[in-house]
Amino acid sequence: MIGTAILLNDFKRQWADTRADVLAAVESVGASGWYILGRRVESFERALAPRFGRRLAVGCASGLDAIEVGLRALGLQPGQRVLTTPLSAFATTLAILRAGGVPVFADVDRRGLVDLDLCERRFAADPALRFFVPVHLFGYPLDGGRLAALRARFGLTLLEDCAQSVMARWRDVPAGSAGQASATSFYPTKNLGALGDGGAIVTDDDEVRSRCAFLRDYGQSARYVHDHLGLNSRLDELHAAILESAFLPRLEAWTERRRAVARRYLAGIRHPRVRTLEPAAEAQPSWHLFPVFVPGAERDSFRRHLEGRGVQTAIHYPRLITEQRALAGVLTPEAAGPLEVARELAGGEVSLPIHPYLHDEEVEAVVEAVNGWPATRD
Numbered sequence: 001m002i003g004t005a006i007l008l009n010d011f012k013r014q015w016a017d018t019r020a021d022v023l024a025a026v027e028s029v030g031a032s033g034w035y036i037l038g039r040r041v042e043s044f045e046r047a048l049a050p051r052f053g054r055r056l057a058v059g060c061a062s063g064l065d066a067i068e069v070g071l072r073a074l075g076l077q078p079g080q081r082v083l084t085t086p087l088s089a090f091a092t093t094l095a096i097l098r099a100g101g102v103p104v105f106a107d108v109d110r111r112g113l114v115d116l117d118l119c120e121r122r123f124a125a126d127p128a129l130r131f132f133v134p135v136h137l138f139g140y141p142l143d144g145g146r147l148a149a150l151r152a153r154f155g156l157t158l159l160e161d162c163a164q165s166v167m168a169r170w171r172d173v174p175a176g177s178a179g180q181a182s183a184t185s186f187y188p189t190k191n192l193g194a195l196g197d198g199g200a201i202v203t204d205d206d207e208v209r210s211r212c213a214f215l216r217d218y219g220q221s222a223r224y225v226h227d228h229l230g231l232n233s234r235l236d237e238l239h240a241a242i243l244e245s246a247f248l249p250r251l252e253a254w255t256e257r258r259r260a261v262a263r264r265y266l267a268g269i270r271h272p273r274v275r276t277l278e279p280a281a282e283a284q285p286s287w288h289l290f291p292v293f294v295p296g297a298e299r300d301s302f303r304r305h306l307e308g309r310g311v312q313t314a315i316h317y318p319r320l321i322t323e324q325r326a327l328a329g330v331l332t333p334e335a336a337g338p339l340e341v342a343r344e345l346a347g348g349e350v351s352l353p354i355h356p357y358l359h360d361e362e363v364e365a366v367v368e369a370v371n372g373w374p375a376t377r378d
Ligand SMILES: *Cc1c(COP(=O)(O)O)cnc(C)c1O
Pocket: 062, 063, 064, 065, 088, 089, 091, 092, 135, 161, 163, 164, 184, 185, 186, 187, 197, 198, 199
């Protein structure tokens, strides 16, 4: 047993590479004497928005908050239903609930992303259902043209969950530019991760931007003037500075490296019982994760085999959101219709290591370990 050597995320290597820039950012904020909602947050917001094809961004305290604040800023009213996916981080649905919405779920396609054909039918059949929170899951972009067309045809309010998809593109259009707003996360494992929590809403709409800005700050429209019941969900100057001056300048190269690793995995992994997910021809994923699928009954054996070869793995996500106990009694019967594909994918998904600091030999070792999984059944 060699112990796990090839990690899903290698924060120590990232620190070794970014340390000097991070410490310089800390020094500059410390010396500025201004720690909350100042120039660094503003300048990070300006630098961030274009990564999603947007003009405006509002930093906040987490991805969860970004979705909640975004939905509230877009006018979601308590009790209104919101169509979303059962296969995502729990935060996607939790944010809808916290914003007062009632989540309803559509099944996913073979790639694990919410099935836009099913969504289209739901919107056509149910004119009262007009909020939509799709997720660009694993960093695979949904078809942005299709999202924009659905939005226009049904008059949708569309907020895209881009927590995993910064830099993903569909036909050269950044994921996250189809709806009225999008939300992202700076949780450390994300492609643009902070040294702690953070998130942001991006939009082109000045009204939406300003509503998000006061919602994140107790609902104040001016100092000590509270027009809305907001929250405290501010992004720190410190995190904004670190993100802007240490991590954002590396994002392009980080993404290229993830893409190179993904290309190698897609070309090299050949195993009768391991299915990879080829992206659509129009898609340039951000490769937040590299998911493969094995028959559910063999998943543990596959993961144990990889662990024995020093390869760390994870499951995204072992349980559908609709099956989480926290939602028992919360969901209406229509909310969780048949979700066969999502259930099947959740039963067999395994995430392989993909991050910018993987060495070539490690990538080869992962390919060999996967291909060397003994066939237990034929
Ligand atoms: C990480 C994540 C979130 C939540 O972000 P936090 O910053 O952890 O609150 C929401 N949606 C998706 C798809 C995520 O991956």
